[in-house]
Amino acid sequence: MEALSSTKALKLSLPATHFLKTSPFNSSFKPQLLNYNSHFHGRYKGALSFTVSCKLKSPQDIENKRKGISKRIVLSEVAPPPLTEDDDVRGDENGKIPVKIESRGGISKLGKMLSRRVLTVLSNLPLAIGEMFSIAALMALGTFIEQVLLGASLMACTYTTQIPLVKVARRWTFLHSAEAIRKQEFADSLPRASIRDVGIILMGAGYEVFLKGPSLYAFKGLAGRFAPIGVHLALLLIMAGGTLSATGSFKGSVTVPQGLNFVIGDVLGPTGFLSTPSEDFNTEVHVNRFYMDYFDSGEVSQFHTDLSLFDIDGKEVMRKTISVNDPLRYGGITIYQTDWSISALQVLKDDEGPFNLAMAPLKINGDKKLYGTFLPVGDVNSPNLKGISMLARDLQSIVLYDQEGKFAGVRRPNSNLPIDIDGMKIVIADAIGSSGLDMKTDPGVPIVYAGFGALMLTTCISYLSHSQIWALQDGTTVIIGGKSNRAKVEFPEEMNRLLDKVPEIIESSVSESRG
Amino acid sequence: MIFSTLEHILTHISFSVVSIVITIHLITLLVNETVRLYDSSEKGMRVTFFCITGLLVTRWIFSGHLPLSDLYESLIFLSWSFSIFHMVPYFKKHKKHLSAIIAPSVIFTQGFATSGLLTEMHQSAILVPALQSHWLMMHVSMMVLGYAALLCGSLLSVALLVITFRKVIRILGKRHNLLNESFSFGEIKYMNERNSVLRNTSFLSSRNYYRSQLIQQLDRWSYRIISLGFIFLTIGILSGAVWANEAWGSYWNWDPKETWAFITWTIFAIYLHTRKNKKLEGVNSAIVASIGFLIIWICYFGINLLGIGLHSYGSFLSN
Numbered sequence: 117m118e119a120l121s122s123t124k125a126l127k128l129s130l131p132a133t134h135f136l137k138t139s140p141f142n143s144s145f146k147p148q149l150l151n152y153n154s155h156f157h158g159r160y161k162g163a164l165s166f167t168v169s170c171k172l173k174s175p176q177d178i179e180n181k182r183k184g185i186s187k188r189i190v191l192s193e194v195a196p197p198p199l200t201e202d203d204d205v206r207g208d209e210n211g212k213i214p215v216k217i218e219s220r221g222g223i224s225k226l227g228k229m230l231s232r233r234v235l236t237v238l239s240n241l242p243l244a245i246g247e248m249f250s251i252a253a254l255m256a257l258g259t260f261i262e263q264v265l266l267g268a269s270l271m272a273c274t275y276t277t278q279i280p281l282v283k284v285a286r287r288w289t290f291l292h293s294a295e296a297i298r299k300q301e302f303a304d305s306l307p308r309a310s311i312r313d314v315g316i317i318l319m320g321a322g323y324e325v326f327l328k329g330p331s332l333y334a335f336k337g338l339a340g341r342f343a344p345i346g347v348h349l350a351l352l353l354i355m356a357g358g359t360l361s362a363t364g365s366f367k368g369s370v371t372v373p374q375g376l377n378f379v380i381g382d383v384l385g386p387t388g389f390l391s392t393p394s395e396d397f398n399t400e401v402h403v404n405r406f407y408m409d410y411f412d413s414g415e416v417s418q419f420h421t422d423l424s425l426f427d428i429d430g431k432e433v434m435r436k437t438i439s440v441n442d443p444l445r446y447g448g449i450t451i452y453q454t455d456w457s458i459s460a461l462q463v464l465k466d467d468e469g470p471f472n473l474a475m476a477p478l479k480i481n482g483d484k485k486l487y488g489t490f491l492p493v494g495d496v497n498s499p500n501l502k503g504i505s506m507l508a509r510d511l512q513s514i515v516l517y518d519q520e521g522k523f524a525g526v527r528r529p530n531s532n533l534p535i536d537i538d539g540m541k542i543v544i545a546d547a548i549g550s551s552g553l554d555m556k557t558d559p560g561v562p563i564v565y566a567g568f569g570a571l572m573l574t575t576c577i578s579y580l581s582h583s584q585i586w587a588l589q590d591g592t593t594v595i596i597g598g599k600s601n602r603a604k605v606e607f608p609e610e611m612n613r614l615l616d617k618v619p620e621i622i623e624s625s626v627s628e629s630r631g
Numbered sequence: 632m633i634f635s636t637l638e639h640i641l642t643h644i645s646f647s648v649v650s651i652v653i654t655i656h657l658i659t660l661l662v663n664e665t666v667r668l669y670d671s672s673e674k675g676m677r678v679t680f681f682c683i684t685g686l687l688v689t690r691w692i693f694s695g696h697l698p699l700s701d702l703y704e705s706l707i708f709l710s711w712s713f714s715i716f717h718m719v720p721y722f723k724k725h726k727k728h729l730s731a732i733i734a735p736s737v738i739f740t741q742g743f744a745t746s747g748l749l750t751e752m753h754q755s756a757i758l759v760p761a762l763q764s765h766w767l768m769m770h771v772s773m774m775v776l777g778y779a780a781l782l783c784g785s786l787l788s789v790a791l792l793v794i795t796f797r798k799v800i801r802i803l804g805k806r807h808n809l810l811n812e813s814f815s816f817g818e819i820k821y822m823n824e825r826n827s828v829l830r831n832t833s834f835l836s837s838r839n840y841y842r843s844q845l846i847q848q849l850d851r852w853s854y855r856i857i858s859l860g861f862i863f864l865t866i867g868i869l870s871g872a873v874w875a876n877e878a879w880g881s882y883w884n885w886d887p888k889e890t891w892a893f894i895t896w897t898i899f900a901i902y903l904h905t906r907k908n909k910k911l912e913g914v915n916s917a918i919v920a921s922i923g924f925l926i927i928w929i930c931y932f933g934i935n936l937l938g939i940g941l942h943s944y945g946s947f948l949s950n
Binding site: 358367416417418419439440441443450452454482483554555556558561564565568571572575576579602604605 | 759760761763764766848851852854855858859861862865866869872873876877878879880881882883
């Protein structure tokens with residue numbers, strides 16, 4: 117690509133750059149940074165630095181639809197539309213190339229060129245397509261390791277967000293040719309009007325108006341333009357936090373019968389290479405009490421555990437009763453109530469005991485569980501050992517069966533009511549439950565939450581539409597064109613309404629109103 | 632006792648009203664449009680909306696928790712969201728073609744929910760401990776609203792595809808020199824510079840002009856509704872992740888339902904991005920949205936059929 121460094125060459129070269137479409141595969145198109153500052157100094161105040169670089173269709177555009185992009189270079193015969201608005205990174209309006217306008221007023225340095233070339237290659241279309249596709253396909257198959265996916269999607273997102281980030285530096289440009297304006301989505305011309313009136317009316321409608329000579333540029337809803345960038349940043353943040361979580365946290369779970377205790381450090385295991393234990397891992401957790409609430413129908417409504425935390429010196433540092441959806445947080449460690457089971461039955465037989473009979477799970481279906489235990493009667497070593505069976509669905513009531521397997525009765529542990537089975541007096545003293553606790557430390561959570569919040573916010577904001585309007589005073593006619601990135605339905609109507617308000621100028625006063 | 636009979640009445644009223652509305656729409660299709668009929672269909676949809684609202688409120692009062700805990704209730708919520716989305720464009724004085732698409736959705740959802748398949752679920756059940764949380768409201772309602780909006784938008788895109796491709800089949804038989812005469816419409820002229828050939832070949836008569844206007848309207852409305860649905864879906868997924876973190880300690884488990892919700896999110900993100908590029912707008916983005924339609928149903932329904940994973944509350948088998 118020839119150097120575009122002279123003003124004279126402006127008219128010739130711009131159309132060429134204008135309609136360039138290069139293949140992303142073909143990076144023979146070298147990126148160049150050009151500074152038009154000095155050239156434009158006299159005419160356009162407010163540095164319009166213009167950089168043309170190798171066409172980088174942002175990987176976002178791609179998706180599977182874009183495999184067959186046209187690779188021709190089309191030169192236009194139209195008189196030079198000097199600086200065409202190139203709205204957003206991903207796409208081009210009106211069939212023009214997305215000229216990636218890079219740094220503002222930057223001078224071409226070797227280092228920058230190199231990095232940009234690397235970027236070119238890395239943010240390459242097929243690479244990103246491949247990444248996104250593989251992620252989606254693998255997710256659908258559901259057979260993948262979290263870290264690998266996180267890493268892959270992090271890469272994809274990084275490259276897709278570099279480009280919109282850079283777009284922040286862009287400035288708004290004026291359109292100086294009637295042709296370009298007419299090509300906008302909404303275009304109209306007012307035969308006898310002044311561009312000043314248009315400007316005033318637009319200002320009244322909430323637009324930011326910039327008037328320069330015979331041309332005008334107005335926009336509204338700036339947030340709607342930058343919000344998509346925010347969305348990608350938020351996604352990056354989430355990915356980073358997720359990676360940190362995956363590599364730097366500790367997880368563990370334990371089932372503790374009521375009355376026992378454990379040390380946190382014994383239960384937690386690292387998940388990745390960044391996991392480092394903290395002093396709080398020496399804390400000892402006592403399960404003081406485990407109990408459950410029930411609905412009237414008998415089903416489990418909620419289960420609670422009363423926990424005490426003791427530090428290494430034996431001092432109690434925290435006491436809390438946790439339940440599902442209400443975890444305990446201490447020093448970066450969070451303890452969740454996730455499960456329950458029945459650990460043992462305390463039974464008195466003929467006033468002897470209490471015997472602790474361990475309960476075994478017979479059938480587990482979510483919160484519907486069945487536990488059973490067996491009190492042997494007679495010689496333990498004989499082959500036909502018989503005994504009393506006890507089944508429990510929860511800690512509320514125990515069902516007892518005699519030695520033949522026949523139903524004997526139901527008892528509640530709290531009642532201490534004896535039951536007579538085969539001549540033996542059985543008292544259920546207590547049903548001891550055990551608490552299923554999950555614990556973890558996760559350094560990535562604050563980052564991920566921040567990313568979540570940012571994502572929600574920026575997604576909502578990006579729903580706002582960003583409208584841009586250009587106008588040109590051509591003799592006594594004002595040519596107006598505009599577009600909106602979201603409100604495609606309402607924008608033309610709004611424009612029509614506004615343009616109706618522009619006063620029509622009668623012949624005699626035309627010369628005065630022209631700026 | 633009163634509540635369950637009240638529920639029954641409301642369910643059946645809404646079901647019948649919606650079927651009447653559909654019938655009216657069909658009649659207007661076959662016979663000439665009568666404005667009076669159209670008005671009554673609007674009123675019918677509003678009646679449906681109130682009935683379903685009443686149904687939901689009744690269930691809420693009766694069971695003590697927000698009616699979102701299992702498949703049946705979320706289906707009712709879905710048809711409620713459909714009727715809301717139906718009414719929104721009505722307030723903006725826009726198109727009745729939306730109504731033609733949304734009303735059948737409402738009826739199918741409602742019909743399925745009340746059908747015999749789910750009779751066991753009709754009684755309001757108790758909430759298991761894991762669902763007893765304030766997050767339930769936010770997460771499930773946002774997800775269902777998001778599904779409703781995305782389904783509406785995808786249906787509009789499907790309609791767009793149907794209309795477009797019906798023309799193609801007919802166009803293929805016509806001669807190409809008629810193309811040149813199509814450039815006389817000033818307003819549509821700039822549209823010709825845009826993407827697909829399909830559009831260019833469509834301006835062969837004024838009838839096709841109106842049809843292309845319809846296509847454009849469908850396209851834009853689909854875009855708007857899908858963007859809105861995307862926001863709801865994002866908020867729903869993220870609130871679900873935060874809830875999971877509060878309840879189980881991990882905000883993403885690659886649970887089937889979570890995974891498919893993420894896939895849905897990705898597909899619609901693809902859709903939004905294809906809209907940015909003028910080349911891909913129109914038919915291509917409509918194809919993506921139609922794929923999204925299928926994926927939403929897989930995510931919402933198919934996973935429940937499997938009945939596995941953390942989201943098994945909605946399963947047919949869990950009862």
